[in-house]
Amino acid sequence: MSFCGNSTISNDQFEPAKRRVLEGPHDGVPPIELVDGSALIGSALIVLMRQLQLGLQEQTTWIVDHRFFDQFCD
DSSP: OEETTTEEEESSOOOHHHHHHHHSOBTTBOOOEEEEHHHHHHHHHHHHHHHHTOSOOOOOOOOOOHHHHHTTOO
């Protein structure tokens, strides 16, 4: 799907080599911008789920600081 003239959204993930060829400069051709549609939808969905707290539960995570306990080891 194209919009705004030179942007393209696709369900393709655009490997780096493919992205360089497609987005790279070409004589007489305006540059295009490739948008990974799956990543765009995924990001937007996560933001919406967070805003609405839809299907999510808040969770606190604790990480053990092993450096603190090292002082008690022989």
